[in-house]
Amino acid sequence: MASGVKSTKIDPYFNKLKQWKEEFELLRSIVLDCEVTEDFKWMHPCYTHDNKNIVLIHGFKEYCALLFHKGALLKDPHGILIQQTENVQAARQLRFTSASQIEELQLIIKSYIDEAIEIEKAGLKVALKKHEDYAVPEELHNKFEEIPELKTAFEGLTPGRQRGYIYYISSAKQAKTREARIEKYIPHILAGKGMDDDLEDNA
Structure with missing residues (x-):
C-alpha cells in the first residue's frame, strides 16, 4: 500500500493548534500512512484519493474526530462509527478524546481508511433520500x-x-x-x- 502525499502548506494549521494538537498530529500521521493526498477544505485537513474526499480531521470542544465522507458505506465491524445527527446521511465520525485512545486504535483506523479508499475506487455511492x-x-x-x-x-x-x-x-x-x-x-x-x-x- 502506497503512503500518502503530505502537504507542507498545511503545517502552519497544525502548528497553531491550541486544543487537540497532539491528537491531530497523530491522526495526521496515521492517515498519511494510507493511500491519500493531503489537502485543506472547509477550513480543515482533508484527505483525498484521485480528488475524491475520503476523510477529514476536525475538532470539537469535547472530542476530535475523523469524518468519513461516505462512512455510511463502511462495514464498521467494531461498531465505533457515529452518525452526528439523524439527518446526516452519508458521513460518519470516529471520535477520540485522547492521544492514547488514538494510539490504541491506529490499526483499526487505518483499516477503516483503507476500506473508504476501496469504496471510492469502486465508485460506490450512498443512496441519499430524495x-x-x-x-x-x-x-x-x-x-x-x-x-x-x-x-x-x-x-x-x-x-x-x-x-x-x-x-x-x-x-x-x-x-x-x-x-x-x-x-x-x-x-x-x-x-x-x-x-x-x-x-x-x-x-
Missing part, C-alpha cells in the same frame, strides 16, 4: 387543510427549507409539541422564510 421520501407530519397536514395558503407557501419554499421544518416538527415526540412548533413558524412559512431566517428581512 426530497419526496421525507414524510410531512400529520399535524402539518392538518394545518394545511385548515390554512390552504400555508400549504401553498410551504410548497413554494426551497427543498432544504421544507426539510428543515419537517425535521424540526417531526423530532418532537408529543403531538402537542409538534403543533406548538408549527404555530411558532407559521409566520415564517407564510413569509417564504426558513427557520433561521429573520422575518424583519421582509421590511
Whole structure:
C-alpha cells in the first residue's frame, strides 16, 4: 500500500493548534500512512484519493474526530462509527478524546481508511433520500387543510427549507409539541422564510 502525499502548506494549521494538537498530529500521521493526498477544505485537513474526499480531521470542544465522507458505506465491524445527527446521511465520525485512545486504535483506523479508499475506487455511492421520501407530519397536514395558503407557501419554499421544518416538527415526540412548533413558524412559512431566517428581512 502506497503512503500518502503530505502537504507542507498545511503545517502552519497544525502548528497553531491550541486544543487537540497532539491528537491531530497523530491522526495526521496515521492517515498519511494510507493511500491519500493531503489537502485543506472547509477550513480543515482533508484527505483525498484521485480528488475524491475520503476523510477529514476536525475538532470539537469535547472530542476530535475523523469524518468519513461516505462512512455510511463502511462495514464498521467494531461498531465505533457515529452518525452526528439523524439527518446526516452519508458521513460518519470516529471520535477520540485522547492521544492514547488514538494510539490504541491506529490499526483499526487505518483499516477503516483503507476500506473508504476501496469504496471510492469502486465508485460506490450512498443512496441519499430524495426530497419526496421525507414524510410531512400529520399535524402539518392538518394545518394545511385548515390554512390552504400555508400549504401553498410551504410548497413554494426551497427543498432544504421544507426539510428543515419537517425535521424540526417531526423530532418532537408529543403531538402537542409538534403543533406548538408549527404555530411558532407559521409566520415564517407564510413569509417564504426558513427557520433561521429573520422575518424583519421582509421590511
